[in-house]
Amino acid sequence: MTKKMMRAARMHECGQPMELEQIPVPAIRPTEVLVKVEACGIVPNLHNILTNWTTWFPHLPLPKLPAIFGLDPAGVVEQVGDQVYDFKPGDRVYVNPARYCGSCRSCRSGNTTGCSAYTFNGYFGFTPRSPRMFEDYPYGGLCEYMPAPQYSLVKIPDSMSFETAARLGYLGTAYRALLKANVGPTSTVLINGISGTLGLGAVALALAMGARKILGTARNQTLFQRVKDLAAPGRIEIHSLDDGLTSEWVEQITAGEGVDAVIDCMGPGAPADNLVDSVRALHRSGHLVNIGAIAGDVPLDLHWIMDNDLHISGSAWFTSGQGQAMADMVESGVLDISFFEHQVFPLDQINEAISGIENRSGGFSNYVIRP
Numbered sequence: 156m157t158k159k160m161m162r163a164a165r166m167h168e169c170g171q172p173m174e175l176e177q178i179p180v181p182a183i184r185p186t187e188v189l190v191k192v193e194a195c196g197i198v199p200n201l202h203n204i205l206t207n208w209t210t211w212f213p214h215l216p217l218p219k220l221p222a223i224f225g226l227d228p229a230g231v232v233e234q235v236g237d238q239v240y241d242f243k244p245g246d247r248v249y250v251n252p253a254r255y256c257g258s259c260r261s262c263r264s265g266n267t268t269g270c271s272a273y274t275f276n277g278y279f280g281f282t283p284r285s286p287r288m289f290e291d292y293p294y295g296g297l298c299e300y301m302p303a304p305q306y307s308l309v310k311i312p313d314s315m316s317f318e319t320a321a322r323l324g325y326l327g328t329a330y331r332a333l334l335k336a337n338v339g340p341t342s343t344v345l346i347n348g349i350s351g352t353l354g355l356g357a358v359a360l361a362l363a364m365g366a367r368k369i370l371g372t373a374r375n376q377t378l379f380q381r382v383k384d385l386a387a388p389g390r391i392e393i394h395s396l397d398d399g400l401t402s403e404w405v406e407q408i409t410a411g412e413g414v415d416a417v418i419d420c421m422g423p424g425a426p427a428d429n430l431v432d433s434v435r436a437l438h439r440s441g442h443l444v445n446i447g448a449i450a451g452d453v454p455l456d457l458h459w460i461m462d463n464d465l466h467i468s469g470s471a472w473f474t475s476g477q478g479q480a481m482a483d484m485v486e487s488g489v490l491d492i493s494f495f496e497h498q499v500f501p502l503d504q505i506n507e508a509i510s511g512i513e514n515r516s517g518g519f520s521n522y523v524i525r526p
């Protein structure tokens with residue numbers, strides 16, 4: 156019997172173009188499903204990131220080459236394993252790329268993000284145990300069929316396109332950060348980098364979670380009005396980083412109250428001063444959660460943080476349960492993410508799609524491969 160074949164984009168050498176190849180459709184294990192990939196979200200400029208990866212992030216393992224990358228797949232369940240309980244062929248799903256072992260102390264205590272082998276399927280790993288995880292899960296989303304553990308699946312409603320679902324990674328990162336900051340109807344939230352890919356997701360989720368007021372900072376003013384138009388007039392206000400200190404603007408616009416939460420979504424290479432200044436914009440007992448790309452040592456006044464009972468933390472990705480919550484909010488209409496402009500590429504244009512597209516509209520653009 157000949158094996159069923161599929162197309163896959165594989166990278167043979169870091170930073171080199173991906174090659175389109177025919178490989179066998181993978182078999183699944185009893186607790187997995189086979190997903191026919193309909194859309195896979197990509198980070199534009201992935202080539203540059205992968206070219207520089209080993210220098211920038213030597214402590215974060217990459218999959219063994221040749222590798223199938225692709226972090227944010229969505230598609231249809233094609234086949235289910237014998238021990239799959241809650242999914243059936245035909246289900247529309249998003250595949251959360253967070254892989255965890257299930258057997259370490261963190262996993263057994265229910266904190267799977269704390270797994271000592273935590274790994275992004277189709278992208279990179281976070282721990283020295285990640286290379287083993289890549290051997291167990293070698294298929295990212297840039298191919299036609301991929302196996303996915305049942306624990307990784309999010310059921311998406313019919314009203315949610317596969318292209319939109321392929322954006323759940325960025326959205327979920329912002330959602331988890333907002334949850335950590337206890338954002339709700341009484342909250343005023345400050346989002347640094349508000350018009351970017353992560354920042355816009357944070358806006359959409361903060362609106363869905365009922366935030367009273369959303370403040371934002373950014374440098375590129377061309378998108379300010381578009382972002383403000385996502386809510387009723389006055390609910391979203393934006394400050395240009397060229398117009399002075401964020402803390403002074405927040406002081407003025409909140410009549411001295413400050414914000415309850417800061418979500419920092421600044422992009423790679425951004426200086427840290429705005430993040431440091433934002434700590435001064437927090438109301439007592441407020442939270443600053445960093446999900447942006449500011450790197451290296453950042454000078455924070457620990458005494459100020461203690462005296463004001465502040466919480467400063469990072470946040471990594473999101474659970475499948477949190478992914479399901481977002482899909483459910485889309486279904487009920489509470490979460491509106493209809494503003495994305497999908498830029499869809501077929502698999503054979505993968506290299507064009509990821510080699511850095513100049514004219515994107517900040518976070519409004521959504522780059523998707525349709526295998």
Ligand SMILES: [Zn+2]
Nearest residue numbers: 256259262270
């Ligand atoms: Zn674990």
